[in-house]
Structure formats: structure tokens, C-alpha cells
Amino acid sequence: MxxxxxxxxxxxxxxxxxxxxxxxxxxxxxxxxxxxxxxxxxxxxxxxxxxxxxxxxxxxxxxxxxxxxxxxxxxxxxxxxxxxxxxxxxxxxxxxxxxxxxxxxxxxxxxxxxxCAQGDWGMAAVSGLPTRAAAEIAAEVGTDVDPLWVANVNAATQTVLSGTDRALLRAADAASRAGAQSCERLDVAVASHCPxxxxxxxxxxxxxxxxxxxxxxxxxxxxxxxxxxxxxxxxxxxxxxxxxxxxxxxxxxxxxxxxxxxxxxxxxxxxxxxxxxxxxxxxxxxxxxxxxxxxxxxxxxxxxxxxxx
Structure with a gap:
């Protein structure tokens, strides 16, 4: 109303x-x-x-x-x-x-x-997987050198990740293997909503x-x-x-x-x-x-x- x-x-x-x-x-x-x-x-x-x-x-x-x-x-x-x-x-x-x-x-x-001045950073939207699965991918592929975090929980099956370019590339591969519909890079030049x-x-x-x-x-x-x-x-x-x-x-x-x-x-x-x-x-x-x-x-x-x- x-x-x-x-x-x-x-x-x-x-x-x-x-x-x-x-x-x-x-x-x-x-x-x-x-x-x-x-x-x-x-x-x-x-x-x-x-x-x-x-x-x-x-x-x-x-x-x-x-x-x-x-x-x-x-x-x-x-x-x-x-x-x-x-x-x-x-x-x-x-x-x-x-x-x-x-x-x-x-x-x-x-x-x-x-x-984000040191290194290459960005964000990507993982679609077609529940948030828990996307979070597991971030934990799996992220490292101290190339960290990756959950940044936005946009929908039941859309989660945005923030991290280095290398971590995001690894996440895209892992998401594809897990059955995601897509892992699409956002038009963002920084990593946001993360530590x-x-x-x-x-x-x-x-x-x-x-x-x-x-x-x-x-x-x-x-x-x-x-x-x-x-x-x-x-x-x-x-x-x-x-x-x-x-x-x-x-x-x-x-x-x-x-x-x-x-x-x-x-x-x-x-x-x-x-x-x-x-x-x-x-x-x-x-x-x-x-x-x-x-x-x-x-x-x-x-x-x-x-x-x-």
C-alpha cells in the first residue's frame, strides 16, 4: 500500500x-x-x-x-x-x-x-548459484596475495564478488564448473564492499x-x-x-x-x-x-x- x-x-x-x-x-x-x-x-x-x-x-x-x-x-x-x-x-x-x-x-x-591503486581490482556478478556457493568459491580461490570477498547479495542466486583480477578470473572458472549461468565483470574500476x-x-x-x-x-x-x-x-x-x-x-x-x-x-x-x-x-x-x-x-x-x- x-x-x-x-x-x-x-x-x-x-x-x-x-x-x-x-x-x-x-x-x-x-x-x-x-x-x-x-x-x-x-x-x-x-x-x-x-x-x-x-x-x-x-x-x-x-x-x-x-x-x-x-x-x-x-x-x-x-x-x-x-x-x-x-x-x-x-x-x-x-x-x-x-x-x-x-x-x-x-x-x-x-x-x-x-x-585500489596498487594492483588490478574489480568486481563480478555470479548468477545462477546460491549465495553460499558463491561464498565458498570466494573462500576457495582467494589468497592473501589475491583476495576475494562477497560484496553484494543482490538476489537469491546473484552474488557480487570483489577482489583482484586474478582472483576474479579464477572465480569465473570455478563458478562455471559449479554450474553458474554467468560470472560477469561489472563496469567498476575498484573493489568495493570489502575489507x-x-x-x-x-x-x-x-x-x-x-x-x-x-x-x-x-x-x-x-x-x-x-x-x-x-x-x-x-x-x-x-x-x-x-x-x-x-x-x-x-x-x-x-x-x-x-x-x-x-x-x-x-x-x-x-x-x-x-x-x-x-x-x-x-x-x-x-x-x-x-x-x-x-x-x-x-x-x-x-x-x-x-x-x-
Whole structure:
């Protein structure tokens, strides 16, 4: 009987993602408020930078959410962001200002790149195996020199691994032998949601601790536990710590269904979270704003939440 807004994380980016946002007063206002020139963020060359990717994703997510809320009158009850998408969720919920979020993710992206400056690192999604099997593969092929960790639990049979290139190659072979459908490298130049980012988590905790505490206006789904909170302290802790801990997305999406969410809209860019939610909780109507535009998305979301009341 309620609406959730979803915000994608790194890997969902694509060239011209900010230029491709549908025209809207809210979109124009958010881009202006950001203080960034979008030409500097969303070209193919610019998106080679983790910093630029994360800034662009936050701007796109906040712009999409504000267009739905301010221009089209939608009233969400929950916000949920995957990885860096959680910063867009926190802005939408009023815990962070846009300026605070962009400063934080610029620092976050820089620190993540620094943590992975020595060696070749990345992430890969293992599909078609349960999480336990993917975790066993990570434990089997990871070494002290080439570590491998579970980074995201996205679905019952999709688990993302983080580690060195060599470990990911070995994991792909092991996953294939175990019967996985695929082991696909993500468009991510760092290893995230794993212990190599512990310094980033500490840096983020120190930075976010200096910010004012503002109660969220919408309930926030945490990355680290897959649970709902209305506490500003919990939101800020989740934003800091999730970079070094696995994202419990599957638990969180199932919880949204248990809490009565009937419709979820994925902010730009893309539709990865829409597909994951449709698979995990078929009772929730999941809509990609990128695929449907503002007006059609708002009409469908309003109809789905009204018809369920």
C-alpha cells in the first residue's frame, strides 16, 4: 500500500546519463544546485573515473526523485539506494543536503581509488548459484596475495564478488564448473564492499560525523543490514560503513514486500534494481524511470499505490 524509491549504484552508469534525463523543472534545479558541469561528468572518458561516476549517479538519482515528488506529486514512504545510490536516498530523505552528499561521495570515490591503486581490482556478478556457493568459491580461490570477498547479495542466486583480477578470473572458472549461468565483470574500476576499503569507511565516518543530524522524512533501507531505519545516526553510519561491508540488497527488497510496498520506482540511470526486485518480490510493481519517463511513471505509481489502499 506504499511506494518506495530505489537508487542504483556504480555499474549502472552510462555515457550521457545526465544529458539524457527528461526535461523537468526539478531536474534543472538539481543540476544547477549541484554546482557541477554535467559535460565534465558523463562523457565516456569522464566515467572512467570512480569519482565522476559516483557524483553523476547521485545527481541523477536526486534529480529523478525530486521530479517525481516535486513536479508530479508522488509521496514515497521508503527510500533504498544500492551502494553509492544510498547517498541519493539520504538526500531524498532529507538526511543530507545535495551539497553534503556530493562532497562526501567525491571524498569516497577518491579514497576508493587510492585503496585500489596498487594492483588490478574489480568486481563480478555470479548468477545462477546460491549465495553460499558463491561464498565458498570466494573462500576457495582467494589468497592473501589475491583476495576475494562477497560484496553484494543482490538476489537469491546473484552474488557480487570483489577482489583482484586474478582472483576474479579464477572465480569465473570455478563458478562455471559449479554450474553458474554467468560470472560477469561489472563496469567498476575498484573493489568495493570489502575489507580493502576499511580506510575509506573510517574516513567517511570521520567526515559524516561532522554533519548535522536530520531525521529522515522517508524511511531508509540500510545497505549493511537490509533493515529499515528512521534514525539519522543509523543512516550516516550505514553510509560510512557500507563501503567496507557486503550490501544486503536481497534481504532489503524482501523486507519492502513484507512492509506492504506495492510499487517501487527506480531512479535513473537504468533498470538493474527494477529487474532484481521483480524477481525477488513479484507482488511489487517495479518501474524504471529511465524506461518510462516521468509522467508515465508517476501515473502508474499513483495508480498502483491507490489501488492497493
Amino acid at each position: 506504499s511506494l518506495a524509491l530505489l537508487f542504483p549504484g556504480q555499474g549502472a552508469q552510462r555515457p550521457h546519463m545526465l544529458h539524457d534525463l527528461p526535461p523537468s523543472p526539478a531536474v534543472t534545479a538539481v543540476v544547477d544546485e549541484s554546482g557541477w558541469q554535467i559535460d565534465d561528468l558523463d562523457s565516456a572518458a569522464a566515467l572512467a573515473s570512480t569519482v565522476n561516476v559516483q557524483i553523476a549517479l547521485v545527481i541523477a538519482g536526486v534529480a529523478g526523485a525530486r521530479a517525481l515528488i516535486d513536479d508530479h506529486g508522488l509521496a514515497p514512504e521508503f527510500v533504498a539506494g544500492h551502494s553509492v545510490g544510498a547517498f541519493a536516498a539520504a538526500v531524498t530523505a532529507g538526511v543530507l543536503t545535495l551539497a553534503e552528499a556530493l562532497t562526501a561521495v567525491e571524498l569516497r570515490g577518491w579514497s576508493m581509488e587510492h585503496a 580493502i576499503q576499511q580506510d575509506t569507511a573510517r574516513l567517511m565516518a570521520e567526515h559524516l560525523a561532522q554533519l548535522p543530524r536530520r531525521l529522515p522524512t522517508y524511511r531508509y533501507l540500510t545497505n549493511t543490514r537490509g533493515r529499515i531505519t528512521a534514525s539519522a545516526d543509523v543512516v550516516l553510519d550505514d553510509l560510512a560503513q557500507s563501503v567496507a561491508r557486503p550490501v544486503q540488497w536481497y534481504d532489503g527488497t524482501r523486507l519492502l514486500g513484507e512492509l506492504g510496498v506495492t510499487c517501487a520506482v527506480e531512479a535513473p540511470p537504468g533498470h538493474v534494481l527494477t529487474r532484481l526486485l521483480t524477481s525477488a518480490v513479484p507482488s511489487i510493481t517495479a518501474i524504471s524511470l529511465t524506461d518510462n519517463g516521468f509522467a508515465a511513471t508517476a501515473r502508474l505509481a499513483a495508480r498502483m499505490t491507490a489501488s492497493a489502499t
